Amino acid sequence: MDTVYLLITGFLSVVLINNLVLTKFLGICPYLGVSGRVDMAFGMGLAVTFVMTLSGTLTWLIDHMVLIPLGLEVTRYVCFILVIASAVQLVEMYLRKFFPPLYDSFGIFLPLIVTNCAILGLCLFLNLWGIDSLLEAVVLSVGGGIGFTMAICIMAGIRENLRMVDVPQCLQGAPITLITAGILSLAFMGFAGII
Amino acid sequence: MATDSDGQMCVYKDTLLAGLWRENPVLRLLLGMCPTLAVTAAVKPAFTMGMCVIFVLVCSNVMVSLMRDRLKPHLRILMFTLTIATFVTIADLLLKAFQPEMSDALGPYVPLIIVNCAIIARAEACASKNPVLLSIIDALGMGAGFTLALCVLAGIREVLGTGKFFEIQVMPEAFVPWAALSMPVGAFLALGFLLGLVALITQKRS
Numbered sequence: 001m002d003t004v005y006l007l008i009t010g011f012l013s014v015v016l017i018n019n020l021v022l023t024k025f026l027g028i029c030p031y032l033g034v035s036g037r038v039d040m041a042f043g044m045g046l047a048v049t050f051v052m053t054l055s056g057t058l059t060w061l062i063d064h065m066v067l068i069p070l071g072l073e074v075t076r077y078v079c080f081i082l083v084i085a086s087a088v089q090l091v092e093m094y095l096r097k098f099f100p101p102l103y104d105s106f107g108i109f110l111p112l113i114v115t116n117c118a119i120l121g122l123c124l125f126l127n128l129w130g131i132d133s134l135l136e137a138v139v140l141s142v143g144g145g146i147g148f149t150m151a152i153c154i155m156a157g158i159r160e161n162l163r164m165v166d167v168p169q170c171l172q173g174a175p176i177t178l179i180t181a182g183i184l185s186l187a188f189m190g191f192a193g194i195i
Numbered sequence: 196m197a198t199d200s201d202g203q204m205c206v207y208k209d210t211l212l213a214g215l216w217r218e219n220p221v222l223r224l225l226l227g228m229c230p231t232l233a234v235t236a237a238v239k240p241a242f243t244m245g246m247c248v249i250f251v252l253v254c255s256n257v258m259v260s261l262m263r264d265r266l267k268p269h270l271r272i273l274m275f276t277l278t279i280a281t282f283v284t285i286a287d288l289l290l291k292a293f294q295p296e297m298s299d300a301l302g303p304y305v306p307l308i309i310v311n312c313a314i315i316a317r318a319e320a321c322a323s324k325n326p327v328l329l330s331i332i333d334a335l336g337m338g339a340g341f342t343l344a345l346c347v348l349a350g351i352r353e354v355l356g357t358g359k360f361f362e363i364q365v366m367p368e369a370f371v372p373w374a375a376l377s378m379p380v381g382a383f384l385a386l387g388f389l390l391g392l393v394a395l396i397t398q399k400r401s
Contacts, residue, residue, distance in 0.1 A: 024233070076284075077280045077283055120306070120310050124303040128303055170394040171394070174225055174390055179384055181387075182384040182387060
């Protein structure tokens with residue numbers, strides 16, 4: 001029962017309280033770039049969730065099965081980024097084969113997931129938080145992805161409505177998005193007490 | 196010959212200055228936003244981060260520029276990333292050895308330099324097409340622009356958020372710190388308004 005409780009609190013914590021986008025500032029580039037429309041944002045969120053689950057699990061396994069026993073922690077960053085790049089390549093090939101319309105709508109953003117800091121960031125945080133069970137690593141990876149999807153979808157919804165608003169010319173585009181993200185992050189701070 | 200070398204100097208100077216304002220990675224191109232938001236609660240970590248980025252940027256630009264003729268197009272990005280990851284590991288170890296406090300304060304944001312789009316963008320746009328010297332100058336200019344933008348943002352946040360600048364009290368006793376500016380909220384709001392200001396200046400000039 002303790003394990004289940006731990007997993008649930010871990011999941012909630014990474015989705016709401018330690019949301020990667022709004023409190024750790026990871027994945028800001030796609031957050032600003034792809035949050036124009038809700039459907040695109042949702043697709044991007046799903047792709048990131050998938051890659052994040054895959055690479056979070058794989059990097060945890062590689063870290064604990066290979067690098068730490070062999071004392072090769074120095075090569076950790078190089079290994080992590082290789083795993084992420086391969087996972088993204090895999091998703092790209094899969095989407096191109098089975099979901100061509102989705103693949104076309106992603107365009108440049110799919111290869112850019114490689115340089116999405118949220119994914120490498122999560123792998124590094126798993127290491128930093130000293131997660132020592134595989135199950136926990138998987139749950140936190142999924143949670144990180146879901147947190148990203150949620151944040152980017154909320155933002156896309158707000159931005160769709162922002163189009164009807166008279167924003168001062170100099171604040172249009174990225175500035176108003178950042179200011180909105182700030183207010184959103186303020187709202188998310190309210191979750192801080194629930195666990 | 197003289198005019199040729201003059202032209203060359205002009206190109207170098209232009210490249211160096213481009214990074215500071217016209218193509219400033221943070222303020223104009225919106226690259227490398229994650230560290231910009233994450234480490235700018237105070238000037239010292241922001242400056243350290245800027246120095247790390249300059250180191251990695253110069254080294255990776257030299258490396259990419261040296262191997263530019265041998266790169267295969269489809270493996271290009273992977274090679275860039277691996278080169279950058281290697282130099283980031285070096286920077287991380289150096290920081291751990293000589294600045295352990297800063298290394299703790301920056302935490303995972305040092306390894307996250309690997310995925311800083313500003314560095315990959317320079318490797319792709321400049322180093323993979325130009326000789327070594329021009330790549331170094333480009334890296335210095337871009338790195339300086341990045342550091343400058345970080346320090347400006349960190350300066351605003353530190354002075355208003357804690358009343359200090361570079362850990363020295365600058366605001367009068369009676370000043371009530373705007374605590375929100377030290378929190379994640381402040382990062383988003385301050386950068387948003389800073390970008391708005393930059394856009395305003397650009398409009399006024401043109």
